[in-house]
Amino acid sequence: MVRRNKEIYCYGIMNLTKYLKVYTKFLHTSLASELEYKTNILIDLITAILSLIGSIFLLSIFFQNSGSIGGWDFEQALIIQGIYTILNGITNTWFNPNLTEIVKHIREGTLDFVLLKPIDSQFFISLKKIAPSGFLEIILGFCLLLYCIRINQINLNTSFLTLSFITIVCSIGILYSLWFFISTTTIWFIKTWNATEVLRSFLYIGRFPLNSFSFSLRVFFSIFIPIAFITTIPSEVILGLSQLWKIFLEVVVAAVFLFTSRKFWVFALKFYSSASS
């Protein structure tokens, strides 16, 4: 029994090193191919900066004549912008380039090659590519967040850092599951490129505090598309306003989402019948 456990343990470690090794190769190849378009990266940087300026401009219009929206001050609402920018950067760096590729794999039948590889297909499909321009957005988001922490006079301590780290990681998990879930439906519908566009436009709501919406939309955005969990709860945690049960709920929701998206992928693969067959 002990020996068997040890074997499993060793196998796990070996697996992990193998996946890490494969991932560094992915990073290398996709960075090399992306850096060919250097001016593109510069343009993307300007786009990210302008987009942040634009959303702060929009927020300032909302706060022009009112002190608070849904109980959030301007300085507090900026935290949501910061978190949104970080998450959007992560989406643009990892989720968007990879998961739109699934559509191509399925339409052209190249998913066969992925499935034949001696590596987990979800791992391969979710992490193969990387778009470095999204990094700039992540950095921008962090800068904004640091600025907000200063102007809101939040003291940094370990429990604060761990809690905010946990909630942001959970947000990333939920976001990834949502993207992956929609991309998986391609196996049945072939062309779901526009479905990701719908998700993108819904996620746009994550730029604003959830309390600023009417009750029915709030319910919709907490249950069907859990945008509430993605940006509002981490922001509350950063402000020190969140109750413990909300953080706990976020962890549970993230776990459920990740688990179901995995199961859904495995289930969907049963229906995959290659192209032209």
Next chain:
Amino acid sequence: MISSFINHKIFTLLKVQYSNMLEYRVEIALWAISGIIPFFMLNIWTNNNLNESINISDVMLSRYFLCAFFVRQFSVVWVVFSFEEDSLMGKVSPYLIQPLNPFFRYFAQHLAEQITRFPFALIIAFFFFIFNPESIWIPNIGILFLSTISTFLSFLIQFLIQSIVACLCFWTEKASSIERLLFIPTLFLSGLLAPVVSFPSYVKSWIYLTPFPYLIDFPANLLSGNPINVSGGLFMQILWILLLFPIFKKIWFAGTKKYTAMGS
């Protein structure tokens, strides 16, 4: 003779593209749904009583955002993405040989897509009225006609801007990133997320000189019955088209001269 020939061409192009677009109706429906951001914005405005300060009633604001949704639906342009793909795949070469500017093909594609999109937009408007029954109104024929024209002009402005960007594909492989950059001011300044009236005065002082407020804010205000300078707005739209068209022509001729088919 020549005019009937051109008519025939346009008609055939439209017919082909329409049947092509009908095949993608689910995609187009999804695309229509992805345009509902104005409704979320409306929710923020009315739920926090932000519209009191800009003197627009709840009903007028909800009509404004519904019209903004409609105008956006019928002025969406994606020519740069099509052209980029075609030029990367080498499909532009056969188009160039034909005695028809390839942009006519894209133009017909857009028009056909709008016709396909129309019923879906109506369905979304129907649901909007179910949730907001007090904002139902019927604009009179004259207003409807004028706003259709101004929406079409807005579409033309965006089509010309994007075609100019698309022509940059002759020089660089990926022109779509420039389009994504241009989309940001369009998103925030056109009035899709907040009516231009609500902008702070330091923005309002120069914004009416740019094409942005004429893309969505002007046609939407016209259609929803909010006060607006009709002749001035239409004049500016036409002025921008007259300004952009020669630029497009120039860049197109320069680009086709520069063009070397893929792999040469």
